[in-house]
Amino acid sequence: MKTVNHKGWYFVAPVLVLVAFNALIPMMTVVNYSVQETFGDNVFFWEGLTWFEQILRSDRFHAALGRQFMFTALILLIEVPLGIAIALSMPRKGFWVPVCLVTMALPMLIPWNVVGAMWNIFTLPDIGLLGYFLNHTLGINYDMTQDPVAAWVTIITMDVWHWTSLVVLLSYAGLVSIPDAYYQAAKIDGASNWAVFRFIQLPKMKNVLTIAILLRFMDSFNIYTEPFVLTGGGPGNSTTLLSIDLVKIALGQFDLGPAAAMSLIYFAITLLVSWLFYTLMTKDDQN
Amino acid sequence: MLSWMAWTWPTALLFIGIFTAIGTLIMIEIRHPGGDERRGVLGLTTTRGDRLFISLLGTSYIFLAWLGLVGMPLWTPLGLSIAWGIFCFWKV
Numbered sequence: 102m103k104t105v106n107h108k109g110w111y112f113v114a115p116v117l118v119l120v121a122f123n124a125l126i127p128m129m130t131v132v133n134y135s136v137q138e139t140f141g142d143n144v145f146f147w148e149g150l151t152w153f154e155q156i157l158r159s160d161r162f163h164a165a166l167g168r169q170f171m172f173t174a175l176i177l178l179i180e181v182p183l184g185i186a187i188a189l190s191m192p193r194k195g196f197w198v199p200v201c202l203v204t205m206a207l208p209m210l211i212p213w214n215v216v217g218a219m220w221n222i223f224t225l226p227d228i229g230l231l232g233y234f235l236n237h238t239l240g241i242n243y244d245m246t247q248d249p250v251a252a253w254v255t256i257i258t259m260d261v262w263h264w265t266s267l268v269v270l271l272s273y274a275g276l277v278s279i280p281d282a283y284y285q286a287a288k289i290d291g292a293s294n295w296a297v298f299r300f301i302q303l304p305k306m307k308n309v310l311t312i313a314i315l316l317r318f319m320d321s322f323n324i325y326t327e328p329f330v331l332t333g334g335g336p337g338n339s340t341t342l343l344s345i346d347l348v349k350i351a352l353g354q355f356d357l358g359p360a361a362a363m364s365l366i367y368f369a370i371t372l373l374v375s376w377l378f379y380t381l382m383t384k385d386d387q388n
Numbered sequence: 389m390l391s392w393m394a395w396t397w398p399t400a401l402l403f404i405g406i407f408t409a410i411g412t413l414i415m416i417e418i419r420h421p422g423g424d425e426r427r428g429v430l431g432l433t434t435t436r437g438d439r440l441f442i443s444l445l446g447t448s449y450i451f452l453a454w455l456g457l458v459g460m461p462l463w464t465p466l467g468l469s470i471a472w473g474i475f476c477f478w479k480v
Contacts, residue, residue, distance in 0.1 A: 129403060133394040145394045157456030369448050
């Protein structure tokens with residue numbers, strides 16, 4: 102009979118305690134809030150599932166959710182191919198490797214609120230370097246504080262600038278782990294560049310790309326600080342993404358119940374998309 | 389001490405239910421290690437824990453969809469959820 106050692110569980114215990122305090126207990130509190138109404142002072146009134154019904158049927162939530170999906174889809178469509186392309190064109194050995202790596206890593210080292218502030222100043226139409234250049238030198242009418250399209254272009258560009266590096270670094274790590282023998286075999290067979298990419302590099306990058314896309318999905322779906330500092334959700338509500346709306350409801354209006362219900366729905370969406378994506382990407386490996 | 393968490397009996401029962409389910413799975417796992425891994429009708433390789441996760445995730449969507457599209461009362465989605473849970477542990 103096979104004996105099983107359960108000592109491993111003790112090593113997991115500290116993590117469980119940590120997760121309990123920083124995720125599980127707050128999460129349970131949110132669930133409790135979502136079925137009640139409060140006016141402060143820790144006094145709560147039972148509301149049942151009213152808030153869930155209200156949020157699920159509110160146009161405001163649908164609009165914010167739509168904007169959120171559009172934002173995430175756009176940045177993934179840009180960042181993933183762009184990141185792979187940059188990783189492919191980076192040198193594999195020599196002096197330029199560390200130069201490229203450090204340059205790529207720089208944007209990720211900047212705190213999120215600083216990125217927002219930087220891009221805000223950079224793109225202001227009258228005093229920002231880019232804003233002034235576009236408006237007064239090139240004569241393009243660009244004002245991200247007034248025009249929704251300009252605001253969208255700006256937050257997308259900002260996110261691409263900030264986070265493409267993550268896809269680049271992970272793809273690069275996948276690329277350098279491919280042994281030379283694969284390329285030699287491809288050369289002997291006379292494989293085209295496209296064939297090398299499609300049948301050697303892409304399959305070898307699949308695992309790291311899965312992680313990269315998952316991270317970018319979760320981060321961009323939960324994004325708050327950068328667009329909040331850059332546009333504050335405006336002009337109007339045009340860049341009010343889900344988390345910005347959530348904070349407006351929770352802290353601006355102090356509607357803790359609806360905010361809790363909304364964050365649970367938000368969580369369910371993130372969980373389902375992440376689970377689906379991960380399951381589909383790792384399905385082939387299992388069988 | 390727990391007043392800030394604003395507990396109510398329905399939400400407490402929900403969590404007791406989830407933790408009981410997880411606890412039961414742990415007991416089964418100690419008795420029969422290996423997680424009863426198998427390939428189900430959806431083409432996924434799942435363990436008992438995966439099946440619980442899929443049941444709970446599906447349940448939350450069944451209830452949310454019903455609330456958003458139909459509204460109260462919630463007996464029908466409750467029935468659907470139990471059926472979904474049975475299906476998950478039986479076939480998935």
